[in-house]
Amino acid sequence: MTRNVALFVTCLVDVMRPRIGFAAIRALEAAGCDVVVPQGQTCCGQPALNSGDRDHAAALAKQTIEALEPYEAIVVPSGSCAGTIRCHYPEIFEHDAAWLPRAQAVAGKTWEVMAYLDQVCGWKPEGVTVDAKATYHDSCSGLRELGIKAQPRRLLKNIDGLTFAPLQGEETCCGFGGTFCVKYPAISNAIVGEKADAIDATGADLLLAGDLGCLMNMAGKLNRKGSKVRAFHAIELIAGMGDGPAIGEEA
Amino acid sequence: MSSFTAKADTATFKERTDAALADRILKVAVERTAGTAETKRGIAVAAFPDFDAARDRAAAIKDHVVAHLGHYLEMFEANAVAAGAKVHWASTADEACKIVIDLCKAANAKSVARSKSMLGEEIGLPHALAEAGIGRVETDLAEHIIQLADERPSHIIWPAMHKTREQVSALFKAKHRSPHEEETIAAMAESARRQLRGEMLGADVGISGANFLIAYTGAICTVTNEGNAELSLVPPRVHIVTAGIEKIVPSMPHAVHMLRMLARSATGAALTQYTTFYTGPKRPGDRDGPEEMHIVLVDNGRTKMREEGLAEMLRCIRCGACMNHCVVFRQIGGHAYGGTYPGPMGSVLTPVFDGLPQSRDLAHACTLNGKCQEVCPVRIPLPTLLKGWREKSWREGLEPTSMRVGLGVWAWVASRPALYRFGTGIAVRAMRLLGRKGWIDRLPLAGGWTQYRDMPRPAAQTFMAQYNKERRK
Numbered sequence: 001m002t003r004n005v006a007l008f009v010t011c012l013v014d015v016m017r018p019r020i021g022f023a024a025i026r027a028l029e030a031a032g033c034d035v036v037v038p039q040g041q042t043c044c045g046q047p048a049l050n051s052g053d054r055d056h057a058a059a060l061a062k063q064t065i066e067a068l069e070p071y072e073a074i075v076v077p078s079g080s081c082a083g084t085i086r087c088h089y090p091e092i093f094e095h096d097a098a099w100l101p102r103a104q105a106v107a108g109k110t111w112e113v114m115a116y117l118d119q120v121c122g123w124k125p126e127g128v129t130v131d132a133k134a135t136y137h138d139s140c141s142g143l144r145e146l147g148i149k150a151q152p153r154r155l156l157k158n159i160d161g162l163t164f165a166p167l168q169g170e171e172t173c174c175g176f177g178g179t180f181c182v183k184y185p186a187i188s189n190a191i192v193g194e195k196a197d198a199i200d201a202t203g204a205d206l207l208l209a210g211d212l213g214c215l216m217n218m219a220g221k222l223n224r225k226g227s228k229v230r231a232f233h234a235i236e237l238i239a240g241m242g243d244g245p246a247i248g249e250e251a
Numbered sequence: 252m253s254s255f256t257a258k259a260d261t262a263t264f265k266e267r268t269d270a271a272l273a274d275r276i277l278k279v280a281v282e283r284t285a286g287t288a289e290t291k292r293g294i295a296v297a298a299f300p301d302f303d304a305a306r307d308r309a310a311a312i313k314d315h316v317v318a319h320l321g322h323y324l325e326m327f328e329a330n331a332v333a334a335g336a337k338v339h340w341a342s343t344a345d346e347a348c349k350i351v352i353d354l355c356k357a358a359n360a361k362s363v364a365r366s367k368s369m370l371g372e373e374i375g376l377p378h379a380l381a382e383a384g385i386g387r388v389e390t391d392l393a394e395h396i397i398q399l400a401d402e403r404p405s406h407i408i409w410p411a412m413h414k415t416r417e418q419v420s421a422l423f424k425a426k427h428r429s430p431h432e433e434e435t436i437a438a439m440a441e442s443a444r445r446q447l448r449g450e451m452l453g454a455d456v457g458i459s460g461a462n463f464l465i466a467y468t469g470a471i472c473t474v475t476n477e478g479n480a481e482l483s484l485v486p487p488r489v490h491i492v493t494a495g496i497e498k499i500v501p502s503m504p505h506a507v508h509m510l511r512m513l514a515r516s517a518t519g520a521a522l523t524q525y526t527t528f529y530t531g532p533k534r535p536g537d538r539d540g541p542e543e544m545h546i547v548l549v550d551n552g553r554t555k556m557r558e559e560g561l562a563e564m565l566r567c568i569r570c571g572a573c574m575n576h577c578v579v580f581r582q583i584g585g586h587a588y589g590g591t592y593p594g595p596m597g598s599v600l601t602p603v604f605d606g607l608p609q610s611r612d613l614a615h616a617c618t619l620n621g622k623c624q625e626v627c628p629v630r631i632p633l634p635t636l637l638k639g640w641r642e643k644s645w646r647e648g649l650e651p652t653s654m655r656v657g658l659g660v661w662a663w664v665a666s667r668p669a670l671y672r673f674g675t676g677i678a679v680r681a682m683r684l685l686g687r688k689g690w691i692d693r694l695p696l697a698g699g700w701t702q703y704r705d706m707p708r709p710a711a712q713t714f715m716a717q718y719n720k721e722r723r724k
Binding site for chain 2: 013040050053140143144172173176216221250
């Protein structure tokens with residue numbers, strides 16, 4: 001059975017690290033999915049929603065719903081953006097009788113990519129080798145809004161050669177918080193500084209997570225402090241693309 | 252006057268947080284206490300059979316009483332009066348203070364012994380007592396430290412959390428009549444006991460808050476770990492209670508359920524050392540107890556909260572778990588928040604008391620990571636309530652113009668996919684010009700980012716450009 005899925009790329013992956021989107025397509029195709037990238041998509045509207053700008057958030061949500069609703073499932077390489085569509089779109093249209101059912105329908109079939117591969121497809125990577133020690137950070141929205149915890153670990157476990165070093169405070173926020181990190185940079189820096197120290201203390205070669213925003217925050221801090229830890233979105237390794245450049249490395 | 256104001260409140264949120272972040276001793280102090288609390292709570296919750304079901308029940312109890320506040324408050328009043336107490340109603344902080352001051356004056360009180368109460372802080376009672384020339388002795392050890400240092404509490408459970416024991420030792424040596432000589436916690440506690448015991452027993456009036464008001468019995472409940480409430484409320488002639496109207500629970504079994512949640516969430520203990528229910532003043536034949544008991548029920552914005560979308564916040568039992576687990580609180584401590592209540596619950600409450608224009612930063616200075624909601628014993632959706640304040644701030648035009656314009660332009664472009672593709676293509680090329688060896692160390696318009704961390708240099712083309720080019724082949 002072929003699953004027709006739409007990839008919602010997310011604005012951050014589109015602009016900052018396209019290979020996460022390609023890794024998602026590669027893994028989904030390996031799992032037997034037929035992947036489409038709807039052209040009407042831009043951003044899910046989370047920056048507006050979290051800034052209190054309900055009108056612009058609703059406008060972008062409508063555009064996203066229109067772009068995604070024709071498909072059987074919507075898969076997103078970000079727990080935070082998937083969480084916005086799944087948990088917050090129905091809240092945005094709580095009092096809008098015309099849009100609420102459409103928002104709920106899209107919400108009900110939206111998945112974070114690793115959760116989709118693991119829970120829906122029952123797929124696991126085969127023949128992928130990465131000789132490295134990795135540590136994993138649980139990004140907050142995926143963890144607390146979507147319950148993403150075991151799924152990436154189950155997938156990563158099937159990569160040959162990959163070992164794991166537990167991260168002290170793996171469920172503690174990295175201090176990214178979207179616009180928070182530029183509105184309150186000093187507080188954000190104090191938080192990510194501790195996170196970077198904890199990552200370094202694991203002795204891992206690789207930092208893995210499921211959200212590019214958090215990864216950019218942590219990788220950017222690790223680089224500024226001169227750490228040698230390399231950061232990837234977990235889907236890159238899962239899709240067999242762990243041999244490419246890490247975040248901040250030239251291709 | 253809405254809250255007890257100190258000098259620090261005149262600074263901006265940014266000034267306060269910068270000062271807090273620069274204070275390494277503060278960081279040590281906050282981390283010691285909050286870190287211990289986090290660990291102990293985790294152990295206590297894991298050992299409790301089905302804590303999640305207990306949280307559901309706690310939330311349901313609070314939602315029920317908040318929906319039927321009038322019913323239970325009237326029942327409480329009738330039963331408290333039947334037990335011999337007098338019940339007073341205050342709709343504002345000023346009214347509440349005036350009632351307490353008038354009662355103190357009627358009792359001809361020269362000094363009052365006060366048992367730690369956050370509601371007292373909220374209504375500005377320490378300040379009101381000082382203005383009325385009534386002496387005040389804080390009997391909770393941490394509140395005693397705060398009083399000696401002339402500061403404000405920085406945490407709702409551990410008011411002196413921001414101080415290390417080394418700082419407290421120096422303070423006691425400077426201020427106590429016969430301070431400790433040995434540098435041990437036991438010797439320091441003994442020094443405080445020598446200082447406080449006489450003042451406590453000599454007070455004319457004892458003032459407390461209430462952790463719970465029991466509607467069926469008219470009792471009020473206090474919890475402490477030092478026994479100071481009992482010692483400061485039983486000997487004086489008059490006991491005055493100030494309590495928020497949301498503290499009501501129907502019956503003793505409900506109170507006991509909430510106590511289980513409160514102690515575990517706050518300190519990881521199964522119960523506090525002292526849990527006392529006070530039902531009316533001394534009765535004929537009783538060997539001790541106050542001659543008069545007055546209960547001041549304070550609204551101070553609470554019914555308005557219920558009407559204006561903050562009903563869930565009235566579930567709060569003031570355990571402090573949200574702040575103990577908050578990454579922001581752990582960095583800046585409690586004073587930087589600038590209100591009576593710090594941390595996530597304080598960020599929801601402070602705009603109610605101090606106004607949104609004065610406190611709009613609080614709702615934004617949050618990463619929305621959801622940890623506070625995860626640990627809340629009454630399941631308050633704190634991130635949702637904080638986002639509610641962000642929306643109100645946006646609607647009322649309190650957000651900075653740069654933010655409004657920036658977000659507006661971005662949203663306008665993002666609503667036009669073709670234009671958006673064009674714009675992101677240019678943005679990627681521009682960003683690449685600024686980078687070297689994969690990283691950008693200075694990025695215009697994102698100085699907050701690059702001040703502290705590097706920005707990865709984007710790929711040569713956006714995902715959409717690459718994907719569509721591949722497909723055309």
